[in-house]
Amino acid sequence: MIRVAVHSEAIDVAAELAAHDAGGHGASASFVGRVRGEGGLTELFLDHHPVLTVSGLEQLAAQAAERWRLAALTLIHRVGGMAPGETIVLVLASSPHRGEALAAVEFLIDRLKTDVMLWKRETFADGRVGWVEQRGSDHERAEKWG
């Protein structure tokens, strides 16, 4: 089962994990990305494309499902405004054994940082507002997957 979603509502990690694990898979691996409140950050805003953001995530999910033998895959990205501590992204992958589930989660989070149409804007308590710049290290991590 593959579930991909992009929405502005809070991600309910417990509910998503319960739904994902309903199949009783041997190994479930997860990545939960949260908003860091460093440097006086008060809001993180995620801009996205109304069509291509979700289709980009769907393409990555399909690639992961081809590459590894997965029993279930959940890939959810939040968009819009969010506060420190809130969940931005949730990646869940399950397989009969841990190796494939762990590899799929790492692949998905690495590649979605460079391949999917999402843009972060930070607002700080002192009034500064700025768009986050892409990091070279993100590209290096994404490229190792070929």
Place this chain on the structure above:
Amino acid sequence: MRISYFAWVRERMGTGEERIDPPAGVATVGELIGWLAARDAAGALAFAEPARIRAAVDGEMVGPGAALDDVTEIALFPPVTGG
């Protein structure tokens, strides 16, 4: 064609979307970016550094050399920063 802008490109253009009819001689994504940069002050600000602009044509990520023939929608945006 319909053209859409995202993140700081949207902010600098002052709009998220517009319909454009580029003149003859604007045949590629790179030429379109150059034409927008020369069109007005907003375009000059948004597209001052073409190397920082990415493009998707009808849903596919493309390079600056991609042709604009039969294009319905083009999106122009900075490098992505999700995750």
